[in-house]
Amino acid sequence: MEAVNPTPFPAQAFEAIDQYEQQFHVFVLRQTFDFSSGKLEYADKQQPLCDEDEYFGKDQAGSPRQESEYCPYKPMCDVIVNATAYSPSGKAVPKFPVGLIVTRDGKQLIEKTLLISGERLFRKRFALARLIQWCVKWGTLSLVRPNPWKLTSPALFTSLPLRAEYSYGGECRVEQDERAARRVPEKYRLSKEQLAAHPDARGADKKPPVAHVVFDANAAGIGFATDWYLKATRRARVPAPRIEDPSAKFTEKQFWRTQKSGNRNATKLDAAGFGIRSKLHPGRRSLIGELDSAYMNSSAPLPLGFDFGFWNAAPPDQQTIFLTGGDVVDLINLCPPHTLHMVRNARGHQFLSLVLPPVTRAETEIFNRRKL
Secondary structure (H helix, E strand, O other): OOOOOOOOOOEEEEEEEOOOOOEEEEEEEOOOEEOOOOOOEEOOOOOOOOOOOEEOOOOOOOOEEEOOOOOOOOOOEEOOOOOEEEOOOOOOEOEEEEEEEEEEOOEEEEEEEEEEEOOOEEEEOOHHHHHHHHHHHHHOOOOOOOOOEEEOOOOOEOEEEOOHHHEEEOEEEEOOOOHHHHHOOHHHOOOHHHHHHOHHHHOOOOOOOOEEEEOOOOOOOEEOOOHHHHHHHOOOEEEOOOEEOOOOOOOHHHHHHHHHHOHHHHOOOOOOOOOOOOOOOHHHHOOOOEOOHHHHOOOOOOOEOOOHHHHOOOOHHHEEOOOOOOOEEEEEOOOOOOOOOOEEOOOOOEEEEEEOOOOOHHHHHHHHHHHO
16 A cells, blocks of 8 residues: 655554454544644644653553554544643632533533542541541441541642543552561462562562552552551551542542452542543453453454444543534633633633634645745
């Protein structure tokens, strides 16, 4: 296959195979826009195609920043926002909302709001308070079980990067050389087979942990803690999520319940955000299909039941029909104060409306002339 790209934008063509073992052609093109002037315009410097997944941390650690653009097919359009939340007033506050709205011809395709909070903790109550709770528990024959954990009030702040590191999730890991390793119950320790298969067992500079459990939907987050981990490490404070769905806040009651049930209860929870869902997210993994021995021993290009929706990296409520010129993207409290053309509504929240320009030959020629 020979592809000709007459545009100034980076592009690539390649072949892929579908679940019916039929080849098809894929053409990928990337456009970079700039809105420093207050409206979307072609950027003077176009970003190259992303050829491998990139993360906010080093050595593929942290949450995903962007995924490779060499994916075969996406059934829906991903609207992904990597941004920083800014206090509407520019002054330090304990919490405020941020939002994303995508509109076409007056009809909303996407409307999503998140609640952003300052630093806060799940903190164990003081010893005297826990003693009183213990008396209540035994005095009622365990019919009443007071929660020993308290969620502190959020600290004042002015901005926060909207990354999965500040949303619900995380991991419980105890290293071999930690004092806590001796206090991990046997049933929570990694077996010989698990130790051998652990990623850290492959390197000579690192040893696998004694115990390790991860919140699959967001390993980079905060707030996930199991009962055995808290007891072994004797932790009395755990950072609480700072990015939440306002209709599904993670409370001190949920934090306490999740400790006992571990991943069983945590699977009902999800990480809130505007960014990419990891490929390890249960919602994406379920679209891979049947990775059984029959598939592993076959020459089939894709597993039985594979859904190309796996390649959609945005959360489901940020997937929509493919966008065209004229669609409007509203960003709420997601730009620095005094950004050009940003307006403030009656509640004091800052809106920046960006209109997607249509792609025409004339506009491409204008862009080419600007570069000369």
